[in-house]
Amino acid sequence: MIATGHRGGVSLRHVAGLHRLHALTLPLVLLAGFVVISRVFDVSLDDTLIRATPFVFTGLAVAVPARAGLVNIGGEGQFVAGMVFAAGGALALDDKLPAIVLLPLLGFLGAFGGFVWAGIAAVLKVTVSLNEALSTLLLNFVAPLLLGYLVFGPWKDPANYSNLPQTAEFEDSARLPVYGLTQLHLGIPLALVAALVVWVMLAFTRWGFRARVLGGNPEAARRSGIAVRRTLFIALVAGGVLAGLGGMIELTGIEGRLRPGIGVGFGYIGFLASWLVGHRPLEILPAALLLASISIAGDSLQIDHNLPSTSVYILMALVVLAVLGLRGGTRRAEG
Amino acid sequence: MFVEDVLIGAVRSGTAVLFAAEGEVISERSGVINLGTEGCMLTGALAAFATASWSGSPWVGVAAAAGVGVLMGALHAFFVVTRRANQLATGLAITFLALGVTAALGSDYVAVEVNPLNPVPIPLLSDLPFVGPVLFNHDVLTYCGLALGPLLWVLLNYTRWGLVLRATGESGAVAFAYGHSPSRVRYLAVMAGGALAAVGGAQLVLAYTLNWVENVTVGRGFVAVALVIFAAWNPLKATAGAFVYGGAVSLQLQLQARGVDISPFLLNMTPYILTLAILVAATRGRAQRAPDEIRAVFGTAGA
Numbered sequence: 351m352i353a354t355g356h357r358g359g360v361s362l363r364h365v366a367g368l369h370r371l372h373a374l375t376l377p378l379v380l381l382a383g384f385v386v387i388s389r390v391f392d393v394s395l396d397d398t399l400i401r402a403t404p405f406v407f408t409g410l411a412v413a414v415p416a417r418a419g420l421v422n423i424g425g426e427g428q429f430v431a432g433m434v435f436a437a438g439g440a441l442a443l444d445d446k447l448p449a450i451v452l453l454p455l456l457g458f459l460g461a462f463g464g465f466v467w468a469g470i471a472a473v474l475k476v477t478v479s480l481n482e483a484l485s486t487l488l489l490n491f492v493a494p495l496l497l498g499y500l501v502f503g504p505w506k507d508p509a510n511y512s513n514l515p516q517t518a519e520f521e522d523s524a525r526l527p528v529y530g531l532t533q534l535h536l537g538i539p540l541a542l543v544a545a546l547v548v549w550v551m552l553a554f555t556r557w558g559f560r561a562r563v564l565g566g567n568p569e570a571a572r573r574s575g576i577a578v579r580r581t582l583f584i585a586l587v588a589g590g591v592l593a594g595l596g597g598m599i600e601l602t603g604i605e606g607r608l609r610p611g612i613g614v615g616f617g618y619i620g621f622l623a624s625w626l627v628g629h630r631p632l633e634i635l636p637a638a639l640l641l642a643s644i645s646i647a648g649d650s651l652q653i654d655h656n657l658p659s660t661s662v663y664i665l666m667a668l669v670v671l672a673v674l675g676l677r678g679g680t681r682r683a684e685g
Numbered sequence: 686m687f688v689e690d691v692l693i694g695a696v697r698s699g700t701a702v703l704f705a706a707e708g709e710v711i712s713e714r715s716g717v718i719n720l721g722t723e724g725c726m727l728t729g730a731l732a733a734f735a736t737a738s739w740s741g742s743p744w745v746g747v748a749a750a751a752g753v754g755v756l757m758g759a760l761h762a763f764f765v766v767t768r769r770a771n772q773l774a775t776g777l778a779i780t781f782l783a784l785g786v787t788a789a790l791g792s793d794y795v796a797v798e799v800n801p802l803n804p805v806p807i808p809l810l811s812d813l814p815f816v817g818p819v820l821f822n823h824d825v826l827t828y829c830g831l832a833l834g835p836l837l838w839v840l841l842n843y844t845r846w847g848l849v850l851r852a853t854g855e856s857g858a859v860a861f862a863y864g865h866s867p868s869r870v871r872y873l874a875v876m877a878g879g880a881l882a883a884v885g886g887a888q889l890v891l892a893y894t895l896n897w898v899e900n901v902t903v904g905r906g907f908v909a910v911a912l913v914i915f916a917a918w919n920p921l922k923a924t925a926g927a928f929v930y931g932g933a934v935s936l937q938l939q940l941q942a943r944g945v946d947i948s949p950f951l952l953n954m955t956p957y958i959l960t961l962a963i964l965v966a967a968t969r970g971r972a973q974r975a976p977d978e979i980r981a982v983f984g985t986a987g988a
Contacts, residue, residue, distance in 0.1 A: 479968060485961060489961070491903070496954075658792055660785055664785035670778045671778050
């Protein structure tokens, strides 16, 4: 490309020393950032782990489609859809089924909610080639309105004297088990498992290989007989399933009832986490930890300095922009 | 009466999106998608609102918004043109940055009032039945918005400037071969797009909502990006798309005002679902008509 051939990038990369850094450098830098922020703002490890859990799921929800060359901005809506579907199941069944049956069922429902929300975009992608970045983005604005409709209307807690827009609190059978007297819930190890499963799926299975070929070179994928539409569909709904599961885990692990405002921004933070590490599933873990520590530090800024909690987006966005800018040139996920 | 109210509202609520969509047409015709359009609108809205409240003049606010929009566009251009970072990820990160900055700086302006952009009825025309109130009884920025689509259409299709812009969007290499710097064209286009989006944000707070709240745009910038695809990168169709969106917003507000017994949450979904629906209706095969350099970003895996 004569036109776009430029040399500015090389020098910047030299300055940053990025041209000969080991593959482990970025995760280590992210972890170092996490440690520094935790120390400076006195953020507890428990809080960070709890906050990082949904970011891992919404990050993976971006990473899987990205490997197939898709841009899923819809983690935000898919996460909320997962919460709504799981909450419906919990409200209907929490006094009828024991936890050992109900929780897997709610997990399935949450995943199904994410599946439906991403599925709309996936169907539009493979039938009329509607760009998935825009369709998932627009659907993000619909899901919270569905939640609002339900908690202000049909699902509103009837025994609720303060008249708050929220559902009744779920019975214990619809709550994830916690460790001892802490708030550390089962979702935290599940996030770790999810990252491992996604890593194995992308790196070692036939489907993962097909997705990576498709993401790397669609034309080559088509010519070598890969079922392009099916692979794209699966990649996008797999992202939705992960985000929906994350929503279910946040709902049953932390909240215990559905109300507006849960998980606002979590999907977008997951998007930033995944782009931060070039969509490598295992590296999403340190990225989620760093963004979680920033997020918690923001909560204390809000309390101490009366700044809106969204102010932390500034630091998150700057971290991601710095990495995007330094990495440069890469238009697709690296293998 | 109901139809007239809905149409008046369509123009009033569609104008902010109209500015942003026309800006995005310029940007995308040069080969750059800017999801930061949402962020440009937000920063423009706050800059306009804050400046208007200091100076007392909404027009100083509009100018400030345009200036901030140019800077936001330049930021996006730096990352995607100079650093060649991914356009969609950069745009979203910039929107996030804008959301944080405007939330932090804007908290002082939440309960503030400003001198708005008042409607200026056009003599004689505004007295026409039906058409008068719908089209000729608005603030001056809305009139500018109405003129923007046709103006841009002429600029794009019948001037040398438009030719260079379109050539850059189709193939940076070809534009380069003819002696134009694609980087320079893209920087200018994205900066112009940012300025228009920011003016849209200014119109939103100074002529429509008349107050500042955190995330006041609620996705209007994203809708604008979507409308550009619906419009097939044609400024005239982008105008139409913006008013269809405005119509959906206006319709649901009028229904609520008339006490229709549907949850406002469900009614609030209509603009987004409608935008999605018209995208679906318009998308069949449309990717083929996108500027080539945009297809390189959007179409990595066309089904």
